[in-house]
Amino acid sequence: MTNAEAYDRGFAHLSSHTVGPLLATARESLAPRLLDVGCGTGVVTAAALALGAEVTAVDADPVMLELIARRHPYATIRQATLPELPFEGELFDAIAGNFVINHVPDTAGALKELHRVLRPGGTIALTWWKSDEMTATSVFTEAITAAEVPYDPPRRPFSAHDTPPRFTALLAEAGFQAPAVDSVRWRHQVDLETWWTDIVESGGPRFGVIADHPPETVERIRSHYLRLATPYAQEGFPVCAYLAHATR
Ligand SMILES: C[S@@+](CC[C@H](N)C(=O)[O-])C[C@H]1O[C@@H](n2cnc3c(N)ncnc32)[C@H](O)[C@@H]1O
Secondary structure (H helix, E strand, C coil): CCCHHHHHHCHHHHHHHHHHHHHHHHHHCCCCEEEEECCCCCHHHHHHHHCCCEEEEEECCHHHHHHHHHHCCCCEEEECCCCCCCCCCCCEEEEEEECCHHHCCCHHHHHHHHHHHEEEEEEEEEEEEEEEEEHHHHHHHHHHHHCCCCCCCCCCHHHHCCCHHHHHHHHHHCCCEEEEEEEEEEEECCCHHHHHHHHHHHCCCCCHHHHHCCHHHHHHHHHHHHHHHHHHCCCCEEEEEEEEEEEC
């Protein structure tokens, strides 16, 4: 189960970097009714509310929803799991999904459902990580391997669609117009000890397993993590996200 507070301190600090570009298309069209899909603890919701949008935020995880509901009483919060959404067709002017599409088992089905709830002319923007440029998290995988601890992260069907040409094709197949994918690169600057604690405590599907090991194993992984992360201590971890956008 996710620890929403730890997720919010760690991963959400990382994911908040793409919120500006993600909301740029919605901002240009002055879209008032915005769907934040896979809202997590609410980095997109917070920014969209600040822009004056009427925000509906959905997530599959009730722990995330409990935190976002407490923090953002002016957003409409609903539990929903893609590829299904509990909304009538053409309800939203804009859809923003920050690092959720990579978690959804049925990518094509999810895009068709997002197309259904978006009004004609509305905008959609979705992000996911470029996995081979994601040092802020790959350093954990490398540390587990270096510590010689067995590791079998969950397989993601999304990896079949995670390049710009493949995802653009999938958006077009779902009926979206002018689909395109941009890259967003930055340096994720964090205190290395704090980053370790937040990622391990957040309990997500990939790194939550670290804390399930005996303390001496956790310490072995941690010392490899610190060794591997130290070169990034000054300038931050280089990371890259893809940002897909299209209209209906
Ligand atoms: C990496 S987090 C991103 C959260 C937030 N958008 C952010 O940028 O911090 C992914 C979120 O998607 C949610 N999620 C995963 N699979 C989902 C699905 N099939 N439908 C809806 N939400 C899902 C998770 O519960 C989690 O809150």
